[in-house]
Amino acid sequence: QVQLVESGGGLVQTGGSLILSCVTSGRTFSFYTMGWFRQAPGKEREFVGAINRSGSSTDYGDAVKGRFTISRDNAKNTMYLQMNSLKPEDTAVYYCALQPGAWTRSPGGISYWGQGTQVTVSS
Numbered sequence: 398q399v400q401l402v403e404s405g406g407g408l409v410q411t412g413g414s415l416i417l418s419c420v421t422s423g424r425t426f427s428f429y430t431m432g433w434f435r436q437a438p439g440k441e442r443e444f445v446g447a448i449n450r451s452g453s454s455t456d457y458g459d460a461v462k463g464r465f466t467i468s469r470d471n472a473k474n475t476m477y478l479q480m481n482s483l484k485p486e487d488t489a490v491y492y493c494a495l496q497p498g499a500w501t502r503s504p505g506g507i508s509y510w511g512q513g514t515q516v517t518v519s520s
Contacts, residue, residue: 398423399421399422399423399424399495399509400421400422400423401419401420401421401493401494401495401509401510401511401512402419402420402421402493402511402512403417403418403419403491403492403493403511403512403513403514404417404418404420404514405417405418405514406491406514406515406516407515407516407517408517408518408519409483409516409517409518409519410483410518410519411483411484411485411518411519411520412482412483413483413518414479414480414481414482414483415480415483415516416477416478416479416480417433417477417478417480417491417514417516418475418476418477418478419431419433419475419476419477419478419493419511420473420474420475421474421475421476421493421495422474424495424497426469426471426474426475427450427451427471428450429450429495429496429497430447430448430449430450430496430500431447431448431469431476431493431494431495432444432445432446432447432448432467432493432494432495432496432500432507433445433446433447433467433476433478433491433492433493433494434491434492434494434504434507435487435489435490435491435492435516436489436490436492436513437486437488437489437490440489441504442492442504443458443460443489443504444458444502444503444504445457445458445460445461445465445478445491446458446461446465446467446478447467447500447502448467448468448469448476450471451471452468452469452471455467456502458502460486461480461487464480464481464482464483465478465479465480465481466478466479466481467479476493478491480516483516483518484518485518485519485520486518487516487518488516488517488518489515489516490513490514490515490516491513491514491515491516492510492511492513493510493511494507494509494510494511495507495508495509496508496509497509
């Protein structure tokens with residue numbers, strides 16, 4: 398059984414930084430591309446970014462490009478999301494995602510989700 402557990406969310410001021418973590422169990426972590434999505438109240442779930450199995454390649458959504466960085470530690474089965482220069486529009490629940498098949502930016506194509514962690518950016 399796959400489990401994804403996010404942590405690190407919280408309240409931060411505009412311009413601040415946070416680091417989210419996602420610990421995975423139940424699958425061989427290093428076999429899979431992993432990603433982050435987010436969902437703000439009243440909005441659809443949105444692709445934030447993804448990282449390939451080795452960590453050598455990343456992909457980011459336009460809204461976070463240049464401000465957020467994804468990394469992973471395969472020895473610890475953990476993926477990270479470093480968020481800098483945070484804005485009020487970054488306020489959302491952030492979800493960790495694992496897709497055993499081909500990676501997709503579409504939330505509807507993701508098989509496994511974490512429970513989410515709330516990030517709130519105050520103005």
